[in-house]
Amino acid sequence: MNEPNQTRQDKAADVIVVGGGNAAFTAAHAAAVRGRNVLLLEKAPRDLFGGNSYYTAGATRIAHDGLADLQDLIEPDERHPLTEVPPYSAADYRRDLEKVTDGRNDPELTEVLVNEAGPGLRWLNSLGLKYRLMYERQAYERPDGTYLFWGGLHVGNVGGGEGLMHDHLKVAEKLGTEVRYGQDVSGLLTEGGKVRGVKVRQQDGSMLELRADSVVLAAGGFEANRDLRRAHLGEGWENAKVRGTPFNTGQMLLAALEIGAARGGDWGSCHSTQWDAFTPDNESNRELTNRLTRQSYPLGIIVNSDGERFVDEGEDFRNYTYAKFGKHILQQPGSIAYQIFDDALRPMLRTEEYDMPGVSVASAPTVEELAEKIGLDPEALAKTVNDYNNSIDLTIPFDPNIKDGRRADTKPVKSNWATPLATGPFYAYAVTCGITFTFGGLKSDTDGRVLDTSGAPIPGLFVCGEMLGGLFAGNYPGGSGLAAGVVFGRRAGSLA
Ligand SMILES: Cc1cc2nc3c(=O)[nH]c(=O)nc-3n(C[C@H](O)[C@H](O)[C@H](O)COP(=O)(O)OP(=O)(O)OC[C@H]3O[C@@H](n4cnc5c(N)ncnc54)[C@H](O)[C@@H]3O)c2cc1C
Secondary structure, eight states, X not given: OOOTTEXXXXXXXXXXXXXXXXXXXXHHHHHHTTTOOEEEEOSSOGGGOSHHHHHSOOEEOOOBSSHHHXXXXXXXXXXXXXXXXXXXXXXXXXXXXXXXXXXXXXXXXXXXHHHHHHHHHHHHHHHTOOEEEOHHHHEXXXXXXXXXXXXXXXXXXXXXXXXXXXXXXXXXXXXXXXXEOSOEEEEEEXXXXXXXXXXXXXXXXXXXXXXXXXXXXOOOOSTTOHHHHHHHHOTTGGGSEXXXXXTOOSHHHHHHHHTTBOEESXXXXXXXXXXXXXXXXXXXXXXXXXXXXXXXXXXXXXXXXXXXXXSOTTSSOHHHHXXXXXXXXXXXXXXXXXXXXXXXXXXXXXXXXXXXXXXXXXEESSHHHHXXXXXXXXXXXXXXXXXXXXXXXXXXXXXXXXXXXXXXXXXSOBOSOOOOOOSSSEEEEEEEEEEEXXXXXXXXXXXXXXXBTTSOEEEEXXXXXXXXXXXXXXXXXXXXXXXXXXXXXXXXXXXX
């Protein structure tokens, strides 16, 4: 018998997918092409659809053998004959994951990711998703008009995250998947140890039960939940700006833990980046999306409000450092920092970010005047800039397309791309910590079957995307979030 405030429905679908981002839609497609009847339940209303995936640049990390090998996947571009895309092997991908996570990546999940990201994209491409080379973010034009891609992240969606999610919607429509918006899924239905559906909270507070043979959880992490951030990431994290959707509050993570699912991965760390500090509406902004980030920092220096540097801005290509620098800024006084460039560097900054409408920037003819404008001690900032300028080995040529080894031997060292900040006007871009997504999730096998605390699969329950823990910890190689959603969404949907 139903509880008084519950409505029971007979089977609503073969497969229920909870969430409406890249991982959810990929899982839905994989189940639908097998002839399964799929119902996708998204918490956001239709006009806020697409999860964090909507906010992305669409950058997706796959292994490949260079430009010739990518031609069957990417859209034509007149720049291709002028372009060099170094091969990026599965071994490179594995090595990068191990390097940035300090070996805390799950080796079995990693193996699947590095081998199946490329085939996964080709499969989505065959269904209707479109990909291209990411010229504006992952290559610098060389003086002779040619392009060299760097950093292992070369392919992205046409139209960025918006294009990705609109393409997913079209595919879902074509495959007959039913998509319902405004669905506040708040619990899992179980019968004899098997998951048999979900509970959806209705506006009047009552619960609707929707039943299915299996449930795929793709409802994101807990990055948009201040209390969970503080509890798991630590004090101060409640103040981070939410870069993406406000709907990833960890509700389904808690629901799965409640029925005995095991935690996977590192619940104490997350992906966080440098994010515009002062622009109004700098959280979950659907117009500016990822343009609020500031990613050209390897070319200049970053100082805190004491005028001091605190990271090695040139430790590695942006793709391998950007996801950990948000945390470093959160820990600075006032959780604020300034990226400093001079006029010679300014034309090299990513235009979509640094020419963003309403960007938080100050400029001045001298370093001292710049410091005054942003409320820093002029002497302190001038000392930092002078120390930096004087410690650069100018005999090494500057080349942003490679790790050029052009060091600034000061404290902290800047390992690559050090260039004197000498030509006014000087620019300061104010940045704070923007949280992207949390790394902790549920534990699963390599097919996305959720495991319980004894290590056994929970029948009928699958997980993918941000909700799947274990791939990332502490740091993250750019473009792996969408890739992981594709790979494990496809696997989960192929079994569900
Ligand atoms: C600004 C920004 C830029 C990024 N750029 C990139 C990039 O270029 N490349 C890359 O690889 N990664 C990028 N990322 C990370 C990337 O967004 C994620 O790794 C990826 O999108 C996660 O996909 P997902 O489907 O797991 O989650 P999401 O896309 O976040 O989808 C989760 C969905 O679940 C829904 N949901 C939550 N709770 C419930 C509930 N209780 N009931 C029903 N639905 C629920 C949410 O509304 C949301 O739609 C970026 C993220 C941000 C925020």
